Amino acid sequence: MSKILESLPMTIVAGIILTIIMVIATNKIDNMNQSGVEKTFSDLQKKMN
Amino acid sequence: MDDFILFFVRYLHVLCGVMWIGILWYFNFVQIPCMPKIPAEQKPAISKVIAPEALFWFRWGAAGTVLFGLILAALNPAYTLHEAMTFQIPYIGFGMWMGIIMAINVWFVIWPAQKIALGLVEADDSAKPAAGRRAMLFSRTNTLLSIPMLFAMVSVQNPPGL
Numbered sequence: 001m002s003k004i005l006e007s008l009p010m011t012i013v014a015g016i017i018l019t020i021i022m023v024i025a026t027n028k029i030d031n032m033n034q035s036g037v038e039k040t041f042s043d044l045q046k047k048m049n
Numbered sequence: 050m051d052d053f054i055l056f057f058v059r060y061l062h063v064l065c066g067v068m069w070i071g072i073l074w075y076f077n078f079v080q081i082p083c084m085p086k087i088p089a090e091q092k093p094a095i096s097k098v099i100a101p102e103a104l105f106w107f108r109w110g111a112a113g114t115v116l117f118g119l120i121l122a123a124l125n126p127a128y129t130l131h132e133a134m135t136f137q138i139p140y141i142g143f144g145m146w147m148g149i150i151m152a153i154n155v156w157f158v159i160w161p162a163q164k165i166a167l168g169l170v171e172a173d174d175s176a177k178p179a180a181g182r183r184a185m186l187f188s189r190t191n192t193l194l195s196i197p198m199l200f201a202m203v204s205v206q207n208p209p210g211l
Contacts, residue, residue: 004193005186005189005190006186008077008078008189011189011193012192015193015195016196018196019196022197023200023209025143
């Protein structure tokens with residue numbers, strides 16, 4: 001890790017990779033949250049029927 | 050009026066953030082790479098004059114950014130502070146946690162180490178190189194984190210649609 005941090009270009013590349021990981025994680029969390037909302041909505045519809 | 054308060058707190062948050070990250074990038078993109086090229090007799094101009102002044106605005110910029118950021122998250126009607134910090138709003142969650150980790154690095158690692166490295170506190174000469182290296186590595190860590198942190202913060206207001 002310190003080898004990466006000693007080099008400014010490597011630090012920037014690592015920052016960009018971390019950004020990509022964060023975007024993927026965000027999409028996964030968003031999908032999970034979406035699924036939760038959809039499940040609640042579907043449960044509510046079942047109760048109403 | 051509530052909208053104006055929200056706007057003004059966000060403005061102060063961004064103002065402090067520019068001060069903080071601007072000086073962080075000055076250290077990492079300008080000062081650290083240039084130090085080996087500066088003649089020995091001119092180095093004290095950096096270590097005794099410019100760096101201590103830059104570190105003052107750097108650490109208080111960090112404190113202001115986090116303070117106004119937390120106030121902003123608490124006042125924001127779109128989400129609660131708890132929702133933000135538990136990743137229910139993922140981008141703001143990632144951005145906030147990275148910003149908080151970076152500010153902790155500034156106040157509890159970089160600043161204490163820089164005080165030793167720059168000779169602002171009493172310390173053995175042998176401790177100075179290790180302190181300087183510790184400050185540099187944590188400053189680089191913050192530079193690394195600043196890339197996704199800024200992406201996350203901008204994405205909250207302007208979703209990238211990825």
